[in-house]
Amino acid sequence: MIGERIxxxxxxxGLTQQALARDISVSQKAVDYWxxxxxxxxxxxxxxLADYFDVSADFLLCRHEF
Numbered sequence: 001m002i003g004e005r006i007x008x009x010x011x012x013x014g015l016t017q018q019a020l021a022r023d024i025s026v027s028q029k030a031v032d033y034w035x036x037x038x039x040x041x042x043x044x045x046x047x048x049l050a051d052y053f054d055v056s057a058d059f060l061l062c063r064h065e066f
Contacts, residue, residue: 001062002046007035009053024048 010020017031026045033039041049050057058064
């Protein structure tokens with residue numbers, strides 16, 4: 001789920017995986033693995049991604065309050 005959200009946000013900004021990886025200091029392969037659901041980002045990268053895309057960590061994690 002988080003991988004789909006990362007890919008969606010990256011697409012909205014018109015970023016390549018390489019550009020996102022460079023901006024948050026990870027490898028392009030890490031971004032690829034996150035987006036394909038092979039791995040999930042560690043908490044520290046979830047925070048970086050949330051700050052980078054100006055969204056909440058809950059949004060990235062697809063957590064919704066009802």
